[in-house]
Amino acid sequence: MRREAIVAEDLKKRYMTKKRKGLLRSEKQVVEALRGISFKIYEGEVVGLLGPNGAGKTTTVKIISTLLIPDEGNAWVYGYHVVNEAKKVREKLGVMLTVEKGFYGKLTGRENLEYFGALYGLKGKELKKRVEYLLELLELEKLGAGDRLFEEYSLGMKARLNLARALLRDPPVLLLDEPTLGLDPPSARRIRELVKTLAHKQGKAILYTTHNMFEAEIVCDRIILINKGKIVAEGTPEELKTAIPKIKTINLIVRGTGSVDSIFSGINAEKVYVEPTDGLYNIKIQVYKPEEIIDILVKKLVNNGFDIVSLKIEEPTLEDVFIYFAEKGVKQ
Ligand SMILES: Nc1ncnc2c1ncn2[C@@H]1O[C@H](COP(=O)(O)OP(=O)(O)OP(=O)(O)O)[C@@H](O)[C@H]1O
Known part of the structure; x- marks a missing residue:
């Protein structure tokens, strides 16, 4: 039986802010933030x-990573409580929050990893071996980044180094908050491939936040959708797509000079x-049938002088699921 790596139970978090009047x-x-x-x-x-x-994703990740204390509820990582046993929890975690945080601009990528590795208690040959392994794994050596100063790094290199740092202690649990945000396609793809390998081949448990639906669909085995601090849907990407009303999209490209608006009067479409x-x-055109x-x-299009360039009927996408639940708000 698979072991539970993270358990969150009824987490609630409020922030006090000031509204200018x-x-x-x-x-x-x-x-x-969390309800x-x-x-x-x-x-x-x-x-x-x-x-x-503003749904509460980062707040959730921060609570699990022991950076924030919930007002109510509990969470455990491998059975350790995130508030009462925070040190033990941190030993189990690799966390990737924002891209640049904490790295030293005047040190190379290799030196930065050696520094953080030493902070985590790695030493001597073991430390050197781990750093070299991670520079290879994240293809930083291939990009010539191991011996370049961090301040000269591109965004993609920074993200790769950030993930390498999260993996220094080879933790069984990874919390990755938008790890591919702003990255070029090769860097984003490398990180996505690696995330899947780390979970499926090495058995790590990975919590992954993203706004990119294409990415969520190819990377995530399961998806938890949250809105306004509550879970509104949960399941595999396929399960989620069948959870929304079976609305389909007719995708049409037409050529012509007339007005298309009159074409749609009397046609029974949702949008x-x-x-x-x-x-x-x-x-x-979104329609049920x-x-x-x-x-x-x-x-109607042909009679009004339009040429049909292409016509496709598309099944609901994960993006449709996201929009559906975001617009629907919180299920009470
Ligand atoms: N330190 C803070 N002080 C006050 N309000 C906060 C603070 N951090 C977050 N919030 C508010 O809590 C709510 C949840 O924020 P959170 O950052 O967890 O959402 P998110 O889903 O990660 O959003 P995003 O996709 O924009 O990163 C939002 O309304 C946000 O404005």
């Missing part, structure tokens, strides 16, 4: 924590988006 006045305000979040993450899986801005580009119209309207639609 005019030039000199401000009013205290309570932000309910009771419970989940489990097992060894060997990548679990995506997804949600719109229609029209985007004119260079003499073409890019049209998206495309087969019921497609004939009429094509006839």
Whole structure:
């Protein structure tokens, strides 16, 4: 049986902030960042924590990583309590929060890793071996980055070094907060491949936050969707796609000079988006049963002098799931 690596039980967190009221006045305000979040993450899986801005993703990651104390609820990492046994929890964790934090600009990538490795208690040959292994694993040597100063690093190199640092102690649990944000495709791909290998081949438990739905779908075994501090949906990407009303999208590109708006009057669609580009119209029509309207639609377009350049019917994507739950708000 797979072991539970992270267990979160009814986590709640409020922040006290001040809202400006005019030039000199401000009013205290309570932000309910987490309103009771419970989940489990097992060894060997990548679990995506997804949600719109301000949903509570970073707050959750910070609580699990012992950087923030919850107001209510509990969480454990390999059975150690995140508040009462924070030191033990930290020994089990590799955390990647923001890209640059804590690295020394005047040290090379290799020296930075050696420095943090020493802080974590690695020494001598063991430390050197681990650092060389990680420089290879993250392809930093290949990019000529091992002996370059950190201040000269590109964003992609910084992210790779950040992940290397999180792996120094070879921890069984990784918390990765938007690890590919702003990266070029090769760096993002390298990190995604590595994350999957670390979970599936080495059995690490990985909590992964991202805004990128394409990424979530290819990296995550399971997804937890949060909105306004609550879990609104949970499952594999496939399960989530079947959890929303089976709305499909007719994707049409047509060429013509007339107005397309009259075409859609009388057509029973949920939503229609029209985007004119260079003499073409890019049209998206969301409907439950495309087969019921497609004939009429094509006839109307042709009778009004439009050429159909392409026509596709698309199944719901993870992005549709995300938008559906974000718009729907919190299930009560
Ligand atoms: N230190 C803080 N003080 C006050 N409010 C905060 C603080 N940190 C977060 N918040 C608020 O708590 C809520 C949850 O924030 P959090 O950063 O956890 O969300 P998120 O899902 O990570 O968002 P994003 O996708 O934008 O990074 C938001 O309303 C945010 O404004």
